[in-house]
Amino acid sequence: xxxxxxxxxxxxxxxxxxxxxxxxxxxxxxxxxxxxxxxxxxxxxxxxxxxxxxxxxxxxxxxxxxxxxxxxxxxxxxxxxxxxxxxxxxxxxxxxxxxxxxxxxxxxxxxxxxxxxxxxxxxxxxxxxxxxxxxxxxxxxxxxxxxxxxxxxxxxxxxxxxxxxxxxxxxxxxxxxxxxxxxxxxxxxxxxxxxxxxxxxxxxxxxxxxxxxxxxxxxxxxxxxxxxxxxxxxxxxxxxxxxxxxxxxxxxxxxxxxxxxxxxxxxxxxxxxxxxxxxxxxxxxxxxxxxxxxxxxxxxxxxxxxxxxxxxxxxxxxxxxxxxxxxxxxxxxxx
Amino acid sequence: xxxxxxxxxxxxxxxxxxxxxxxxxxxxxxxxxxxxxxxxxxxxxxxxxxxxxxxxxxxxxxxxxxxxxxxxxxxxxxxxxxxxxxxxxxxxxxxxxxxxxxxxxxxxxxxxxxxxxxxxxxxxxxxxxxxxxxxxxxxxxxxxxxxxxxxxxxxxxxxxxxxxxxxxxxxxxxxxxxxxxxxxxxxxxxxxxxxxxxxxxxxxxxxxxxxxxxxxxxxxxxxxxxxxxxxxxxxxxxxxxxxxxxxxxxxxxxxxxxxxxxxxxxxxxxxxxxxxxxxxxxxxxxxxxxxxxxxxxxxxxxxxxxxxxxxxxxxxxxxxxxxxxxxxxxxxxxxxxxxxxx
Ligand code: SF4
Ligand code: SF4
Ligand code: SF4
Ligand code: SF4
Numbered sequence: 001x002x003x004x005x006x007x008x009x010x011x012x013x014x015x016x017x018x019x020x021x022x023x024x025x026x027x028x029x030x031x032x033x034x035x036x037x038x039x040x041x042x043x044x045x046x047x048x049x050x051x052x053x054x055x056x057x058x059x060x061x062x063x064x065x066x067x068x069x070x071x072x073x074x075x076x077x078x079x080x081x082x083x084x085x086x087x088x089x090x091x092x093x094x095x096x097x098x099x100x101x102x103x104x105x106x107x108x109x110x111x112x113x114x115x116x117x118x119x120x121x122x123x124x125x126x127x128x129x130x131x132x133x134x135x136x137x138x139x140x141x142x143x144x145x146x147x148x149x150x151x152x153x154x155x156x157x158x159x160x161x162x163x164x165x166x167x168x169x170x171x172x173x174x175x176x177x178x179x180x181x182x183x184x185x186x187x188x189x190x191x192x193x194x195x196x197x198x199x200x201x202x203x204x205x206x207x208x209x210x211x212x213x214x215x216x217x218x219x220x221x222x223x224x225x226x227x228x229x230x231x232x233x234x235x236x237x238x239x240x241x242x243x244x245x246x247x248x249x250x251x252x253x254x255x256x257x258x259x260x261x262x263x264x265x266x267x268x269x270x271x272x273x274x275x276x277x278x279x280x281x282x283x284x285x286x287x288x289x290x291x292x293x294x295x296x297x298x299x300x301x302x303x304x305x306x307x308x309x310x311x312x313x314x315x316x317x318x319x320x321x322x323x324x325x326x327x328x329x330x331x332x333x334x335x
Numbered sequence: 336x337x338x339x340x341x342x343x344x345x346x347x348x349x350x351x352x353x354x355x356x357x358x359x360x361x362x363x364x365x366x367x368x369x370x371x372x373x374x375x376x377x378x379x380x381x382x383x384x385x386x387x388x389x390x391x392x393x394x395x396x397x398x399x400x401x402x403x404x405x406x407x408x409x410x411x412x413x414x415x416x417x418x419x420x421x422x423x424x425x426x427x428x429x430x431x432x433x434x435x436x437x438x439x440x441x442x443x444x445x446x447x448x449x450x451x452x453x454x455x456x457x458x459x460x461x462x463x464x465x466x467x468x469x470x471x472x473x474x475x476x477x478x479x480x481x482x483x484x485x486x487x488x489x490x491x492x493x494x495x496x497x498x499x500x501x502x503x504x505x506x507x508x509x510x511x512x513x514x515x516x517x518x519x520x521x522x523x524x525x526x527x528x529x530x531x532x533x534x535x536x537x538x539x540x541x542x543x544x545x546x547x548x549x550x551x552x553x554x555x556x557x558x559x560x561x562x563x564x565x566x567x568x569x570x571x572x573x574x575x576x577x578x579x580x581x582x583x584x585x586x587x588x589x590x591x592x593x594x595x596x597x598x599x600x601x602x603x604x605x606x607x608x609x610x611x612x613x614x615x616x617x618x619x620x621x622x623x624x625x626x627x628x629x630x631x632x633x634x635x636x637x638x639x640x641x642x643x644x645x646x647x648x649x650x651x652x653x654x655x656x657x658x659x660x661x662x663x664x665x666x667x668x669x670x671x672x673x674x675x676x677x
Contacts, residue, residue, distance in 0.1 A: 030663040032476070037663035038571040058662065063571070070625075132367055138386070138474050224399070228575030228661055244612055252593050254602045255400040284661035286577045288367065 004119060004186040005052050008091065011117055011183050012047040021089035021115050025063045027056040034125070034142040034151070038063060052091065054144060054162060057124045059278040061099030061234035064090050068109045069237070088114050093121035094175030095278035098311030099234035101179060102274060105311075105318055108237065118181025120189035123162075123170030124279075125149070128288060130165045134158060163192075169279035169292065172197040180314060201296045216261070216294070222287040223260050225253075229281035229291060230267055235274040235310075242266060268294050273302040273319035276310050337513060340502040340528055341521035349518050350380045350428045357463075360395050361428040362388045371395075371430075380428060383498070386473035387431045387653065391583035393441065395427060396458045399580075400604045403454065403590070408597040422458040426515065428465045432488040432495075433479045433651040435466045437583035439491035443645040444586060454603075463511045466492035470499075470535050471542065476654030478545040478667060484651055486539040487532070494519075499531045547667050548674040549638060549648050555676055556639040560631075564676055568634075568669060569626035571662045576607035578656035578664070579633070584649045587613070608632045634669060 008026070015021045028039040028049040036055040040063070041047055071086040078084075092100060097116060104111060130139075130149075137153035144150075149160045163171075174194035178184065204212065227243070230236040242250050243263050251259040268291070275295045282292055302308050305328045308319040350361050354374060361380035362369050371388040374380055405416040438459070445455035469477075469486035479485055489495040493512030497504045504524055507513045579585040589606035592599055606613055608629050615621040623629050641649035650666070657665050 031665040031668055032658070032663060035663055040570050066570075128367065136367070136369075136386075140475065224580065226575045226577055226580060228573050228577060231573035231575055232661065253400075253589070253591055253604050254593060255604075284573060284575065286575070286581075286659055286661070 005050070007185045008052050008117065008119065009047045009050050011185070012041060012050055012089065013044045015089050015115060015117075016041065016044040016047065021087045023067060023086070024050070024089040024091070024117075025060045025067065026050045026091040026117075027052065027058075027060075030055075033139045034130070034144075034149070040067075050091070052119050054122065054124050054166070056091075056093075057127075057167075057280070057283045058232065059096050059099055059234050059276070059280040060090050060092065061096050061103060062232060062237075062280070064088050064100065064114060065103060065108055065234060065237050068113055069239075085113065087112075090114060090116060091119060092116045092178050092181065093119050094173065094177055094179065095121075095169075095276045096234075097178035097180055098175060098276040099278065101311040101314050102235060102276070102318065103237075104314065106321075116178065116181040116183070118178030118184040120177050120186045121170075121173075122176065122189050123166040123173065123192070124283075125162070125165050126167040126279075127283070129167075130160075133160055133165060166192075167279045167283065168200075169277045169282075172199075173277070175276075175312070179312065198296070198300050200293065201300050204293055204297070217257070219290045219293075220261050220264055221257060223264065223289050224287055225260055225263060226286060228284040228286065229289075232280040232284040233271075234278070234280070235271060235276075236267065264291075264294075268298065271295055272298045273306070273308055274310050275299055337507045337516065338524035338528070339505045339507075339516075339519055339521040340499075340524050341505055341519050343498075343502060345520065346382050346496070346503055350374065350382065350426075352518050353426050353428065353515070356424070358423045358425040359428055360392065360425060371427075371434075374428075382429055383467065385429075387434070387655075389581065389655075389659070391437065391581060391653070391655065392427055392430055392434050393437060393583050393586070395425065395462065396438070396455050397441065397445075397586060397588075397605075400602055401454060403601045403603050406599045406601070408594075408599065413599075420453060420457045422461045425458070425462040426465060427462060430464055430466045430492070431473075431653070432466055432468055432486060432490075432492070433477070433484055433653040434583045435464050435491035436479075436484045436488060436651045437491065437653075438464060440584050440641075440645075440647055440649060440651070441586055443647060463493045463515060464491060465494040465512075465515070466496065468495060468497040468535075469539055470497060472539055474654055474658065475544050476657045476667075477543055477652060478547055478654065479652035480540055480543050481545070481547045482549045482648045482650050482652040485536070486543065487536045497532055497535060499528060499535060502528075504528050504532055545652075545654070545667055547652075547670040549650065549670060550642075552638055552670055552673045553642050555673055556635055559673075559676060560635075562676065564673065565627055565631045567672075568664065569630040572609070572626050572630060572664055573662060574609050574611060574626055574629070575661065576609045577659050577661065578666075579607040579609055580605060581655040581659055583651055583653055583655075584637070608636070634666075634673070637666075638670065638673075 012024045024041040026039055027036040029051055030037040036051055038058050067088050075083045134153055140152040142151040147162045149162055151158045171192050174191050176189040176191055251262050302319050306319045350359050353359055359374040361374050362385050363372055363378050368389045369385050370390050371392045402418055404418055407414045445452040472486055489508050493509045495506045505519045587606040588603045590603050592601050614623050637649040
């Protein structure tokens with residue numbers, strides 16, 4: 001980990017100093033113990049702030065899209081001959097690189113607009129799991145040592161196994177290394193329990209439709225429609241989301257349960273073949289809504305019916321924007 | 336103002352007794368969170384053994400969504416129908432001092448001499464606030480002492496309960512509070528108890544580790560509406576509004592109408608300066624077009640505009656926004672950084 005971090009800072013410094021990139025999107029230490037937070041580095045001297053460790057949660061492809069789009073918009077009023085390009089360097093692990101591939105396939109930006117600094121990933125810590133295993137006690141300080149986390153709380157020192165508090169999506173991830181990159185740091189990481197990827201969905205599928213709907217209703221009742229999930233999601237990049245349109249207004253903004261359900265159903269269905277299971281939406285949800293169960297079901301369908309995994313290869317186009325002659329159509333006649 | 340000492344094991348039973356005659360709101364454990372909510376018959380309130388609730392209690396007076404009026408569309412035009420405004424007598428039990436202070440701050444806005452918000456006032460007037468002082472400071476992110484509050488502060492409270500180690504000291508701070516006197520059986524507090532409370536206060540204040548120059552930044556904000564600093568906060572912000580929804584003092588709302596066939600209702604919902612729709616005008620123009628202007632608004636509103644309007648800082652130092660921001664935007668650091676601007 002330390003070696004990767006050292007190389008990462010060197011690489012970032014070099015890319016900025018040689019003007020290969022205008023900004024590096026990466027992670028730095030947060031202001032609270034045992035946290036890391038997204039950061040934007042433009043000055044080579046600031047590259048020292050970059051970190052890479054299991055506290056790095058967010059899928060940074062979202063910010064790559066933000067930065068490039070904002071820059072493009074700012075260029076609209078500039079004469080064509082004076083327009084500039086902004087090249088974004090990004091610290092990318094497996095899922096981040098999948099989102100980038102998706103962006104490239106959906107023509108959100110070009111390969112020349114980005115420099116991918118690939119890092120191997122052994123999963124990130126799920127803050128909610130961490131909090132539960134500490135009985136909700138506040139973390140006063142903490143360090144990660146190999147496979148162990150040492151945490152100080154008000155009642156003393158606790159030692160936790162890293163693998164016990166990793167996010168569910170990380171434990172079953174099969175893309176632990178970036179799929180495309182310009183610079184690749186460290187030794188490739190290996191998968192943990194990739195074969196259990198669909199276990200939870202399989203179990204859920206066994207329930208009756210009433211039971212499944214009851215679960216959906218229960219989870220969605222927690223949702224306060226802050227839209228953090230949508231905001232954190234690299235695949236949710238519409239300039240204006242349907243929930244914010246007012247002519248016509250598709251969903252009410254009051255507390256009606258059906259409005260929340262409509263938002264969620266729509267967002268989830270917009271993720272068919274586009275969700276990379278990075279877990280960002282779940283990580284940022286303040287209410288602990290189980291979105292993954294539903295997203296993963298679509299993921300499974302896209303894989304089992306069409307042999308597609310979102311962003312798993314530049315050559316393999318997104319499932320909903322391609323038609324292959326012999327692909328599965330049964331569900332159209334026999335839903 | 337009456338003061339009483341009550342036995343430590345007596346406290347837990349009190350909210351339930353009060354519930355016989357009042358609607359009670361209290362901290363309750365729901366799944367993995369401790370939330371401030373209306374106490375249901377089968378629910379056990381947490382008293383004493385919790386840090387602070389995840390949500391702020393402001394929702395009791397200023398709910399996330401509420402009906403302001405109803406109307407019906409008829410062939411002769413729209414007919415307005417009022418709504419029932421009267422609120423039930425309520426007791427908020429186990430509020431933390433920072434959150435109690437937020438009520439005093441919200442009163443400044445919703446209950447002014449000239450402008451009165453009948454929806455807020457109807458509920459607020461009927462409610463008694465029973466506060467549990469922070470004899471032990473719950474979080475390292477607490478900074479109430481930097482924003483004119485404190486772990487034993489009684490502002491905004493009607494009754495203040497302080498753990499003195501051996502007993503609880505119960506202070507009835509207002510006539511509303513005194514009306515609850517019969518629920519707290521105990522003995523009159525001596526001067527000894529006063530002294531003990533002072534010790535607890537000193538100790539608790541010493542436990543606060545976060546300090547911010549909250550008042551000091553006002554003159555800097557006065558003259559730095561345009562400053563490159565405003566480009567540095569917002570880039571990673573997700574615009575989720577978690578910070579404002581959890582904040583005990585954030586109070587922006589948005590009004591919208593909803594129709595079902597011919598029945599309409601006018602709703603007011605929490606709004607947030609973090610949202611792209613915030614202050615977006617009908618024409619499509621938004622004076623705060625990006626997250627940069629929105630974050631400037633949030634900072635200015637708390638540390639400048641509220642001070643201009645009411646001579647009070649619109650932050651009580653509860654630290655919720657610091658703890659729960661999904662991308663770790665830290666208001667303590669923002670204030671600190673502003674204090675260092677040239
Ligand atoms: S982040 Fe959670 S609470 Fe917010 S809109 Fe998404 S599911 Fe709902
Ligand atoms: S701004 Fe943050 S710390 Fe201050 S009162 Fe609001 S939530 Fe609490
Ligand atoms: S900010 Fe102060 S009053 Fe609020 S919970 Fe922390 S110590 Fe208690
Ligand atoms: S909680 Fe954080 S990410 Fe969400 S709107 Fe507030 S500052 Fe932005």
